[in-house]
Amino acid sequence: MEISKLNKNITPSGTMAISNKARLLKEQGKPVIGFGAGEPDFPTPAHVIEDVKIASENPTYHKYSAVGGLKILRDEISRTTAEYSNFEVDADNVVVTNGGKQAILTTFMSLLDPGDEVLIPSPYWTTYPEAVKISGGQPVIVDTSFENDFKVTVKELENKLTEKTKALVWVSPSNPTGVVYSKEEALEIYNWAFERDIWILSDELYEHLVYEGITSPSPATIDKDFEKTVIVNGVAKAYSMTGWRVGWILGNDKVIGLSKKIQSHATSNVANISQVAAYSALKNGLDSTNEMKKAFNKRREYALKQFDNINNIKVPKATGAFYVFPDISHYTKGLIENVSSSIELCDWLLEKYFIAFVPGEVFGKEGFLRCSYALSDNDLEEGLTRLKDALDSI
Numbered sequence: 001m002e003i004s005k006l007n008k009n010i011t012p013s014g015t016m017a018i019s020n021k022a023r024l025l026k027e028q029g030k031p032v033i034g035f036g037a038g039e040p041d042f043p044t045p046a047h048v049i050e051d052v053k054i055a056s057e058n059p060t061y062h063k064y065s066a067v068g069g070l071k072i073l074r075d076e077i078s079r080t081t082a083e084y085s086n087f088e089v090d091a092d093n094v095v096v097t098n099g100g101k102q103a104i105l106t107t108f109m110s111l112l113d114p115g116d117e118v119l120i121p122s123p124y125w126t127t128y129p130e131a132v133k134i135s136g137g138q139p140v141i142v143d144t145s146f147e148n149d150f151k152v153t154v155k156e157l158e159n160k161l162t163e164k165t166k167a168l169v170w171v172s173p174s175n176p177t178g179v180v181y182s183k184e185e186a187l188e189i190y191n192w193a194f195e196r197d198i199w200i201l202s203d204e205l206y207e208h209l210v211y212e213g214i215t216s217p218s219p220a221t222i223d224k225d226f227e228k229t230v231i232v233n234g235v236a237k238a239y240s241m242t243g244w245r246v247g248w249i250l251g252n253d254k255v256i257g258l259s260k261k262i263q264s265h266a267t268s269n270v271a272n273i274s275q276v277a278a279y280s281a282l283k284n285g286l287d288s289t290n291e292m293k294k295a296f297n298k299r300r301e302y303a304l305k306q307f308d309n310i311n312n313i314k315v316p317k318a319t320g321a322f323y324v325f326p327d328i329s330h331y332t333k334g335l336i337e338n339v340s341s342s343i344e345l346c347d348w349l350l351e352k353y354f355i356a357f358v359p360g361e362v363f364g365k366e367g368f369l370r371c372s373y374a375l376s377d378n379d380l381e382e383g384l385t386r387l388k389d390a391l392d393s394i
């Protein structure tokens with residue numbers, strides 16, 4: 001019996017593969033330090049836990065609720081969006097989803113027809129192309145250059161434009177590079193897309209994790225009626241709430257209407273207790289986010305400095321999220337026995353030095369690795385010292 005032709009070529013999440021290998025070594029008692037984490041290493045804020053305890057006693061939350069999300073949460077999303085993101089969205093134009101991931105998949109399912117092409121600047125977060133494929137679309141990878149800090153240009157996009165181009169994936173700050181577009185760079189791309197009638201899916205999961213004050217506006221600050229813009233956001237990264245699984249889609253009536261229909265069959269509502277947790281996080285402001293941000297910024301500066309100090313490594317200036325994405329291609333050219341790719345270099349570093357990084361191939365970029373600095377200061381220092389010792393000895 002055959003399985004789905006449409007979906008049988010979906011690749012599993014590559015960031016999970018390295019975590020699994022690292023976990024196995026840890027179980028064997030090895031002193032593994034993981035730089036693979038795509039999540040903050042801080043606890044969820046205490047007030048969230050308190051509010052959830054109370055809510056769990058409330059029988060209302062033990063039942064199905066509205067597909068689009070609890071009204072209190074949608075109102076809070078609308079309020080905080082206006083306050084932090086600088087554009088207005090009605091609470092009726094919000095769908096609460098099971099994390100940003102589901103928001104992305106549901107958005108593509110709402111936008112795409114078979115064969116529609118979606119422009120995805122590379123290096124890209126590993127889920128985008130797969131979510132496009134699951135939705136029947138065609139991912140079109142747009143290569144960017146290290147020299148431009150991996151920021152996509154109009155020229156690079158124009159080269160990949162066809163009659164089938166339906167949408168552009170936009171993410172700033174970026175996973176995996178940590179790079180943030182300036183206002184001018186972002187506006188140039190938005191205008192290019194809108195003039196060509198292309199949807200922008202703007203992934204704003206890292207909007208609060210921006211250092212050095214450099215930030216990019218959301219496309220919704222220009223496309224105020226969401227004619228060609230869909231925003232995806234959530235509580236995972238900014239409030240250290242990855243496990244609670246709450247994200248959301250902001251869009252026009254048509255996109256939101258269809259997203260709700262899809263969600264009504266896929267999951268019904270998101271777990272009410274998790275929605276209360278997200279409400280509590282938003283209601284209590286950004287104090288805990290800002291605390292976390294301070295720690296991340298210190299580690300970011302440290303990591304950038306350490307990479308700069310390792311021979312033959314170049315690293316783009318990361319000013320957002322909690323990742324850096326160094327060029328390690330010098331070490332994937334046969335200098336080390338059996339190492340001729342970043343996957344093999346990451347395997348070698350893990351097996352020999354017990355440090356786990358995610359190879360660039362996972363993000364469509366051989367010759368690089370992703371280093372998350374969402375780990376303790378001690379581990380960061382010890383792990384990057386091991387890396388320096390390993391590579392400087394070659």
Ligand SMILES: Cc1ncc(COP(=O)(O)O)c(C=O)c1O
Nearest residue numbers: 038099100101125175205234236
């Ligand atoms: C760029 C980006 N978007 C979306 C997500 C999804 O976040 P979640 O599904 O945990 O809300 C992630 C998670 O790693 C991410 O890095």
